Amino acid sequence: MSEKSVAYQECINPDCRGQFDCAQTLVKCPSCGDLLDIRYDWDKIEVPGKISDFAKRWATRDNRLDFSGVWRFRDLLSFCPDESKVTVGEGQTILQQNDALAKALDMKPGSLFLQYEGLNPSGSFKDNGMTAAFSHAKMTGAKASACASTGNTSASMALYAHSIGMKCTVFIGSGRIAYGKLSQSMDYGGHTIQIRGDFDDCMKQVQDVCAKLGIYLVNSLNPFRLEGQKTIMLRIIEQLGCDTPDWIVCPGGNLGNSSAFGKAFIELKHLGLINKVPRLAVINAAGADTLSYLYNEKKLRWNEGRVDQSIIDAHYADLTARNYSPRTCASAIEISRPVNLKKCLRALDFCNGVVLSVTDEEIKDAKAQVGLYGLGCEPASAASIAGLKYLLADGTVTPDEKVACVLTGHQLKDPTVTVNYHKDEEGPFSNPPVEVENDLDKIIELMQS
Numbered sequence: 405m406s407e408k409s410v411a412y413q414e415c416i417n418p419d420c421r422g423q424f425d426c427a428q429t430l431v432k433c434p435s436c437g438d439l440l441d442i443r444y445d446w447d448k449i450e451v452p453g454k455i456s457d458f459a460k461r462w463a464t465r466d467n468r469l470d471f472s473g474v475w476r477f478r479d480l481l482s483f484c485p486d487e488s489k490v491t492v493g494e495g496q497t498i499l500q501q502n503d504a505l506a507k508a509l510d511m512k513p514g515s516l517f518l519q520y521e522g523l524n525p526s527g528s529f530k531d532n533g534m535t536a537a538f539s540h541a542k543m544t545g546a547k548a549s550a551c552a553s554t555g556n557t558s559a560s561m562a563l564y565a566h567s568i569g570m571k572c573t574v575f576i577g578s579g580r581i582a583y584g585k586l587s588q589s590m591d592y593g594g595h596t597i598q599i600r601g602d603f604d605d606c607m608k609q610v611q612d613v614c615a616k617l618g619i620y621l622v623n624s625l626n627p628f629r630l631e632g633q634k635t636i637m638l639r640i641i642e643q644l645g646c647d648t649p650d651w652i653v654c655p656g657g658n659l660g661n662s663s664a665f666g667k668a669f670i671e672l673k674h675l676g677l678i679n680k681v682p683r684l685a686v687i688n689a690a691g692a693d694t695l696s697y698l699y700n701e702k703k704l705r706w707n708e709g710r711v712d713q714s715i716i717d718a719h720y721a722d723l724t725a726r727n728y729s730p731r732t733c734a735s736a737i738e739i740s741r742p743v744n745l746k747k748c749l750r751a752l753d754f755c756n757g758v759v760l761s762v763t764d765e766e767i768k769d770a771k772a773q774v775g776l777y778g779l780g781c782e783p784a785s786a787a788s789i790a791g792l793k794y795l796l797a798d799g800t801v802t803p804d805e806k807v808a809c810v811l812t813g814h815q816l817k818d819p820t821v822t823v824n825y826h827k828d829e830e831g832p833f834s835n836p837p838v839e840v841e842n843d844l845d846k847i848i849e850l851m852q853s
Contacts, residue, residue, distance in 0.1 A: 410448040411483035413440045413627060416746060418709035426483045429544050431611070431625045439746055440627045441667070442483055446675065451479050455638065455646045455677050473497060474535050474635045480671065481536060481631040488543035492567050494531035495635060497523045499643035499808065505777040505789075509796060511803045517649065519640050520779055522814030526588060528736075528782070529636060529661065529812045530560035536632030537622045538564040546620035548572065550613065552606035554657070554735045555586060556813055561622050562594035573619070575599055575606040584817045602729045604741045624660030625743045633664035634671075640808050641678065648680045650805040653795070655787040655812060656686040656695050656759070657737030659748035666751020682808075684755035685801075686748065687791030689784075692730035692738050693761040694719070695748065700760070706753035711746050733764045733821050736784035736813060758800060762790040768825045771815075772833035775822075780815025 413424040415433035422435040426442070433440055452458060458477050461470035469475040469486060473495015478486075499517050506516035521529035534557075541549060548571040551557045558574040565572035573595045576586070589596060599606050607623065614621040624630060641648055654661050665684060672678045688696040698704040702715050722728075723740055730740040742748070751757065762770075770793070771786035788809040795801040815822060826834050840850045 410445050412443055414443045415439070416441055416709060416750070426540070427544060429546065429620060431621050431627075439625070439744070442481075442627050442631050444482060449479060449482050451675055455641055458638070459642060472535065473639055474532055474632050477635050477638050480638070481634065483628065483631065484539050484543040488539050489535075490538040490542055490564060490568055491535055492525050492531070492563060494524050494535050495639065497521055497639060499640055500779060502777055502779070505773060508773060508777065509793060511796065511807075515804055515806055517640070517644070517806070517808045518774070518779055519636065519808055519810045520781070521636065521810065521812050522781060522785075526556070526560040526563045527814035527817055528556040528560065529633065529810070530556045531563070532635055533624065533629035533632040533660065533664070534560040534564045534622060537626050537629045538568060538570075540628040541570070541620045541622075542568060544620075546570070549620045549622050550575065550610050551622045552576075552603060552610040553589075554603050554738055555584075555817065556736055557623060558586070558594060558596070559588035559592070562589040562592035565594070566592045571595070573597060575610045577602040577606050584819055603739050607741070607743065623743065624658050624663075630660055630664040630667060630744075630747075633661055634668035636661070636810065637665050637668040644806075648678050648682050649808040650682055651685060651801055651807040652682050652755070652810065653685040653687065653788040653792050653807060654810040655734070655737050655784045656688045656748070657692070657739045657742065657784065659686070659695065659742040659744040661810065661812070662686045662751050663744040663747030666747070666754050670754055681755055684751055684757035685791060685795060686752070686757065686759045687787040688759065688761040689732035689734045689737050689767065689787060690761045690763045691732035692740055694740050694742060695745065696759050696761040698745075699749075699752070704749065706746075706749040709750070711749060716745065732767075734767050734784040734787055735818060736782060737787065758795070760791055760794055762787055762794070765831065766790040766793070768821065769831045769833055771822070772825060772831060772835075774811070775815065776833060779811060781811040782813035782815060782817040783821050785811040785813055
């Protein structure tokens with residue numbers, strides 16, 4: 405690593421701590437095989453004194469980087485020069501105060517906020533990370549990219565690859581992707597390879613392919629992806645008048661978001677940009693509950709970086725022996741071997757976090773409630789609301805605490821789940837269409853009934 409670097413890659417293993425230049429394309433530590441962080445020499449970076457200072461860049465939003473809801477905070481992710489930064493206008497998202505949904509959940513007015521990442525160009529939170537990953541790819545001269553995907557990653561990768569003229573390949577499992585998401589990567593020119601297996605099988609294959617062919621991997625195993633995803637928390641704080649909420653609640657799949665959020669709060673606290681660290685709740689789908697099982701049943705913890713790998717290995721061996729494949733309507737979090745597990749444990753440790761799992765039925769009901777009260781979202785997003793119900797019921801979250809739930813994707817990402825829930829009357833919030841004869845009087849009678 406160059407002594408003059410303000411940013412570098414560092415292994416998270418406390419017994420290794422290998423350091424590598426950001427000019428290198430790595431997804432794991434070459435020395436020990438563990439995950440990598442992007443670290444900064446903050447003494448060499450001029451960081452604004454308070455978070456509200458970043459908002460001043462809205463006044464110069466004709467500058468493409470100031471317009472971006474990721475690169476507006478570029479001082480906190482200073483790993484590449486401005487000329488390498490790639491943007492398609494990501495991060496123009498809203499934090500919606502939703503008192504109607506709060507009332508339905510027996511929360512007090514002004515306590516519930518929905519961070520809606522569906523407003524990103526490809527319709528999900530992935531654009532926050534992809535803009536950072538492709539900026540690094542451009543800086544390092546990468547010619548092609550690839551990812552394993554349940555949908556959103558492929559859509560985002562294909563959009564960003566297209567924006568800079570880079571080839572990209574998507575690995576998907578047979579029948580394990582929502583068509584709304586797959587259609588995006590096809591439209592954007594992504595080359596799709598369907599593997600007979602699930603996401604975990606695709607994740608293994610894409611890593612091997614990228615290593616063998618020198619292709620740039622953009623899954624969240626890539627530490628630069630998580631740097632962009634930190635800014636979701638920065639926008640929440642910014643929109644709360646530079647205050648931090650009491651709770652952040654998010655879905656848990658490959659655990660990139662929760663890992664990025666934890667890293668954001670570690671850095672913000674270190675820099676003195678926040679006084680309070682919010683608590684973190686990560687919500688699994690019951691059909692893909694690796695984190696919940698390992699955290700709650702096996703008591704797996706960060707342990708200052710010395711995570712008990714034997715617990716993870718034993719669980720994964722059991723999944724293999726049972727030929728287990730995750731199943732949930734929330735396809736975006738249908739993952740049983742999350743690559744960012746250890747980083748998520750660090751986030752839970754720093755943010756005094758909790759983990760739980762919710763059923764598909766609970767996810768669908770929560771999704772319908774979110775839609776009923778003003779914002780549509782994909783099924784995985786609704787896991788955060790379904791989980792919040794449990795946290796409120798057992799008193800972990802009190803009705804007057806300020807809670808920000810992250811809605812990760814747009815409702816049209818997986819419309820089949822939505823349509824079936826309503827037309828087949830699957831839950832208490834179903835709103836099925838009603839058929840009537842082609843007769844004016846009967847139509848009016850039905851409307852007035």
